[in-house]
Amino acid sequence: MPRPRPPYLHRQITRHGSAVWYVRRGKERRIRIRAELGTPEFAAEYEAALAGIPLAKKDAPALGTLAWLIERYRETTAWTDLSAATRRNRENHFRRVLETAGDKPCRAITQAVIVAGRDRRAKTPAQARNFLDAMRGLFRWAKDAQHVTVDPTAGVSSPKRKRGPGFPMWTEADAEAYEKRWPLGTKERVWRDVLFYTGLRRGDAVRLGRQHVRDGVATLRTEKSQGTVPVSLPILPILQRTLDAGPTGELAFICGANGKPLTKESFGTLFRQACRAAGVNKSAHGCRKIAATRAAENGATVPQLNAIFGWSGTQMASLYTQEADSKRLAAEAIGLLVENDKRTSIPSPNRKVRAPERKA
Numbered sequence: 001m002p003r004p005r006p007p008y009l010h011r012q013i014t015r016h017g018s019a020v021w022y023v024r025r026g027k028e029r030r031i032r033i034r035a036e037l038g039t040p041e042f043a044a045e046y047e048a049a050l051a052g053i054p055l056a057k058k059d060a061p062a063l064g065t066l067a068w069l070i071e072r073y074r075e076t077t078a079w080t081d082l083s084a085a086t087r088r089n090r091e092n093h094f095r096r097v098l099e100t101a102g103d104k105p106c107r108a109i110t111q112a113v114i115v116a117g118r119d120r121r122a123k124t125p126a127q128a129r130n131f132l133d134a135m136r137g138l139f140r141w142a143k144d145a146q147h148v149t150v151d152p153t154a155g156v157s158s159p160k161r162k163r164g165p166g167f168p169m170w171t172e173a174d175a176e177a178y179e180k181r182w183p184l185g186t187k188e189r190v191w192r193d194v195l196f197y198t199g200l201r202r203g204d205a206v207r208l209g210r211q212h213v214r215d216g217v218a219t220l221r222t223e224k225s226q227g228t229v230p231v232s233l234p235i236l237p238i239l240q241r242t243l244d245a246g247p248t249g250e251l252a253f254i255c256g257a258n259g260k261p262l263t264k265e266s267f268g269t270l271f272r273q274a275c276r277a278a279g280v281n282k283s284a285h286g287c288r289k290i291a292a293t294r295a296a297e298n299g300a301t302v303p304q305l306n307a308i309f310g311w312s313g314t315q316m317a318s319l320y321t322q323e324a325d326s327k328r329l330a331a332e333a334i335g336l337l338v339e340n341d342k343r344t345s346i347p348s349p350n351r352k353v354r355a356p357e358r359k360a
Helices: 040-051 066-074 084-101 111-120 125-144 172-181 187-198 237-245 264-277 284-297 302-309 315-337
Strands: 009-013 019-023 031-033 217-221 230-234
Touching (some): 019 040, 066 125, 084 125, 187 237, 187 264, 187 284, 264 284, 284 302
Antiparallel strands (some): 009 019, 019 031, 217 230
């Protein structure tokens, strides 16, 4: 059974899809709990709110320091408008930066300092790019707010992305092996089928629940698009059968052993373990690829793929439609590589065919 919620503790989903907690007795003023749920800091804030005693704040950073600048940044819409996943990622980088340079004047952060930070992360290009993204967001806002006169991230290039196939796509054999190991009626089957038959990223898949479904259509504002692009996805009969068999949670179809929702990080780990148990060396990322491939091979157009997967423009969808078209055209044209029925070669289109001579 789920653990009962402490008294007067309320949960609210913001317009960006993130959960916030607050304490409120009756019609009294709401008191926001800012620490992460389940941490000692959360418990301390909760107890202080119940007692009506302001929680003692840590020593405030000195005015004009990098730590002070980051605190101000967190209070702005430039920060709160970011998706929850993006904020978590950037917080990790800010935490490391604050440990080494939090007491430094923010105006002392030069382009050379930013470049050095990027280069220290050169062995992990993704981390270097994320570090630059975090610092760019901070200093672009700081310059607009006139806290600094120069953006030290301007002109700093990001490490090049390695070209490659990315996360491996699931195959039909993988799907069959997973279904054999995790039949209908298991939470692991719910996990995979939500991914397969909605095409959602794992961060959106873990939020999808009955509250998003009306008249058989699920409508959800995606996390990566920062809540600006809603996707409307009819619940397919094959997915509905899985959801009916369950088990599902109260707030989200994807749930853990206790019926509670999962974060995308914990879900990614659990789903990977379920895949390994089925002999499938793939992850949640590959599910989205097979969903897009299936749709494209069944004739989905670029606008249709954009509507399903929440993409914009044509770049992502075109990758799948071009590959599907290439397979289809190759299947149609492969017969041209062999001789025709009369066992004569196929003439070149540029070659003139000589007319047969007339007999006298």
